[in-house]
Amino acid sequence: MKGFDRPLKPEWIYKTIDILEVGDTIYKKRDKIDNILVELDGKTGKRKVITVMGRYFLKDIDNSRGRKVTDNLIFNMVKEESFERAKPLMLFNLLVKAPILQKFSKEIYRNYSSKETIDANYLREKAYQNIGERDIARRSLRNFLNTLVDFSLIEVEGNNYTWKEKFQVDEELMVDFLKLYGKHYVDSPQISLLDLPKHIFFYFETPDLLKLAQKYNNVHWQYVRRINAALITMK
Numbered sequence: 001m002k003g004f005d006r007p008l009k010p011e012w013i014y015k016t017i018d019i020l021e022v023g024d025t026i027y028k029k030r031d032k033i034d035n036i037l038v039e040l041d042g043k044t045g046k047r048k049v050i051t052v053m054g055r056y057f058l059k060d061i062d063n064s065r066g067r068k069v070t071d072n073l074i075f076n077m078v079k080e081e082s083f084e085r086a087k088p089l090m091l092f093n094l095l096v097k098a099p100i101l102q103k104f105s106k107e108i109y110r111n112y113s114s115k116e117t118i119d120a121n122y123l124r125e126k127a128y129q130n131i132g133e134r135d136i137a138r139r140s141l142r143n144f145l146n147t148l149v150d151f152s153l154i155e156v157e158g159n160n161y162t163w164k165e166k167f168q169v170d171e172e173l174m175v176d177f178l179k180l181y182g183k184h185y186v187d188s189p190q191i192s193l194l195d196l197p198k199h200i201f202f203y204f205e206t207p208d209l210l211k212l213a214q215k216y217n218n219v220h221w222q223y224v225r226r227i228n229a230a231l232i233t234m235k
Helices: 010-019 026-036 043-058 073-079 083-097 099-112 120-131 134-150 171-185 209-215
Strands: 154-157 160-163 190-192 221-226 229-234
Touching: 010 026, 010 043, 010 073, 010 083, 026 043, 043 073, 043 083, 073 083, 073 171, 083 099, 083 171, 099 120, 099 134, 120 134, 134 154, 134 160, 171 190, 171 209, 171 229, 209 221, 209 229
Parallel strands: none
Antiparallel strands: 154 160, 190 229, 221 229
8 A cells, every 4th residue: 555655735736726736847846846845855756755645646546657747637726716716626636645544544433523632643553553664554554643733633742643623525525526526536537425424524524415416416416315215416
């Protein structure tokens, strides 16, 4: 399983996307991106952050070794949004694309979604048990928790973390969430609204999905409602 090699600040992602266009060769923009990563010392740390941003935001997930910015869903979404509106999109994109973050999120949801404090030591042990490679597990968990801090979802309290406010997601953003979810998580145009994984969505306050599905039926998707099913099929 691929690790999560560096924490990402939302400002870094947003500003990097802002200065790039589809088709740009990423390394040719290296100096400008380095200037965005002002908090980081040394070329190696900056290079690794650029690699992680490239993997999840600048290139297709199955072509992460490519050198150019590709015409991909999250890149175009962020381009069209203000920073504050783009923040939940950027976090959700990480969650649906990175299996290791999904594993961490399952543990966080299972143990701490209804509590005020997140026990970091317990999560570290569970991360090792679930992933097996201690160094990758602990480093990736640390980077993920630091990313959640930078996205203002949690804050550091001693050796642990406490929850802040969830992201508020309106109808337009929720449509984009479902597009990302269909493409990268279920890899299908058809989505069951009654089976969305809570550990992916619990970081967000979302609108009523059944009302949303009906409202945008024949606009963004085809909606079918049955007794025990609510399905949308993306156009």
